[in-house]
Amino acid sequence: MDHEVDMTERPLRVAVIGSGPAGLYAAEALIKQGDLPVSVDVFDRLPVPYGLVRYGVAPDHYKIKSVISVYEKTLADPRVRFFGHVEFGRDLTRADYRRLYDAVIYAVGASSDRSLGIAGEDLPGSLSATEFVAWYNGHPDAATRAMALDARGVAVVGVGNVAVDVTRILAKTRDELAETDIADHALDVLARSAVTDIYMLGRRGPVQAKFTTKELGELGELANADIIVKPEEIALDPVSEAALAGQRVAQRNMEVLRAFAVKPQEGKPRRIHLRFLVSPVEILGTAGVEGLVIERNRLDEQQRAVGTGEYETLPVQMVLRSVGYKGVPLAGVPFDTRAQVVPHRAGRVMESADGAVVSGEYATGWIKRGPSGLIGTNKADSVETVKSLLADAPNLPRAAEGDPEAVDALLRERNVRYVTMADWLELEKYETALGEAQGRPRVKIVHVEEMLERIARVKS
Numbered sequence: 001m002d003h004e005v006d007m008t009e010r011p012l013r014v015a016v017i018g019s020g021p022a023g024l025y026a027a028e029a030l031i032k033q034g035d036l037p038v039s040v041d042v043f044d045r046l047p048v049p050y051g052l053v054r055y056g057v058a059p060d061h062y063k064i065k066s067v068i069s070v071y072e073k074t075l076a077d078p079r080v081r082f083f084g085h086v087e088f089g090r091d092l093t094r095a096d097y098r099r100l101y102d103a104v105i106y107a108v109g110a111s112s113d114r115s116l117g118i119a120g121e122d123l124p125g126s127l128s129a130t131e132f133v134a135w136y137n138g139h140p141d142a143a144t145r146a147m148a149l150d151a152r153g154v155a156v157v158g159v160g161n162v163a164v165d166v167t168r169i170l171a172k173t174r175d176e177l178a179e180t181d182i183a184d185h186a187l188d189v190l191a192r193s194a195v196t197d198i199y200m201l202g203r204r205g206p207v208q209a210k211f212t213t214k215e216l217g218e219l220g221e222l223a224n225a226d227i228i229v230k231p232e233e234i235a236l237d238p239v240s241e242a243a244l245a246g247q248r249v250a251q252r253n254m255e256v257l258r259a260f261a262v263k264p265q266e267g268k269p270r271r272i273h274l275r276f277l278v279s280p281v282e283i284l285g286t287a288g289v290e291g292l293v294i295e296r297n298r299l300d301e302q303q304r305a306v307g308t309g310e311y312e313t314l315p316v317q318m319v320l321r322s323v324g325y326k327g328v329p330l331a332g333v334p335f336d337t338r339a340q341v342v343p344h345r346a347g348r349v350m351e352s353a354d355g356a357v358v359s360g361e362y363a364t365g366w367i368k369r370g371p372s373g374l375i376g377t378n379k380a381d382s383v384e385t386v387k388s389l390l391a392d393a394p395n396l397p398r399a400a401e402g403d404p405e406a407v408d409a410l411l412r413e414r415n416v417r418y419v420t421m422a423d424w425l426e427l428e429k430y431e432t433a434l435g436e437a438q439g440r441p442r443v444k445i446v447h448v449e450e451m452l453e454r455i456a457r458v459k460s
């Protein structure tokens, strides 16, 4: 029979599923509070930690990745263990976690992407920014993907920061990319890229765009690409003018965009066409993408895009949709299919959006609030979730097998080749050494088997 946790007996055992920013901020919040002894195990389905920081942040935004030093400190704490290469639902199930831990925190992010729902979307050459980002960042799931960059024209649909990242990577020269930790396979392909024109498409106006000013500004500073903005597409209607009044980011974006609109083109080999008030309506082609039909929009009173019936075809051979990420359900864990998140109240998992709280289970990060915000946003999000957990802790039923050793034993019994923090640090040393030899921060190992082999070799 379960009984309530007696805090004097042993530390509270918590499993964190996912070692990206949200998971590691949750682990940090747990060890930083002084009220309750805790023991935290952080799991990841990949052999390596840091999730979106390693595989989402653009390779040429290396400074953003310095946040890893904070995460390293958390994982180095004696109360925290890392278990890489352990997949939820396959290697350990929800029932296993409930048996082994007093509380479980889901921090698995949003690994899938939204689609456009237009004809031609399944053609070769039409893919999601999620796939493209995973490919150039060396994510194991995308490492074997064949990516031909023989398109001259590429449409990037969406005007969020991911669209900006993708556009910038497509526009950069080999030299600009060679000093980053971009995956080797991507560097080779991007160096031979035929791309001349990149069309970044916002369905609404510039005031409604989601990108931030620094990221937008970088598009005007590229060695190899001119930026082109049509003055008539950034002219504001009264609704946007009113909306602009209260929005500092949009105001700063408008200053940058107005400067772009009058900036003379320098005849660089590539061009970024930043377009507004246009929606993709059909991807043309038979064996691959041959064009993208877009419709001109206007905004209604609620700042929604409304089609005008005026069409244009863009000469593109590749379409990258960058219209947001989407959460994926975890086996056996409640999921709100409409909002595409785990339903929760202040981080406490609920059976459904208006259902009862599931005792001992929590969520944080993108799987909790949806795919929005910067890396730091996850800190406050995880603090909220951990606060709920700590408030519940005295009444949580005690896990049936709360001994930390039981986890290792079960994984060994199931022949799971799990990766520890010490293993990861060895692999990281190897990646960094490879990078040093090439004047790069690291050279990523992109295949899971190769990661595991390298770790096994160090151990033997």
Ligand code: NAP
Residues within 6 Å of the ligand: 061, 115, 116, 157, 158, 159, 160, 161, 162, 163, 165, 202, 203, 204, 208, 209, 210, 211, 215, 279, 280, 322, 323, 324, 325, 371, 372, 373, 374
């Ligand atoms: P996002 O900021 O939500 O942007 C999504 C974009 O897609 C919006 O412009 C949206 O337009 C558009 N869109 C959605 N559905 C569409 C459709 N059917 N047709 C045309 N356009 C459509 O998402 P994200 O770019 O994936 O970024 C996710 C989060 O990560 C954001 O919080 C972002 O700031 C963050 N991030 C930050 C950085 C950085 O700091 N450097 C880098 C990458 C990502 P509407 O507004 O009209 O819906």
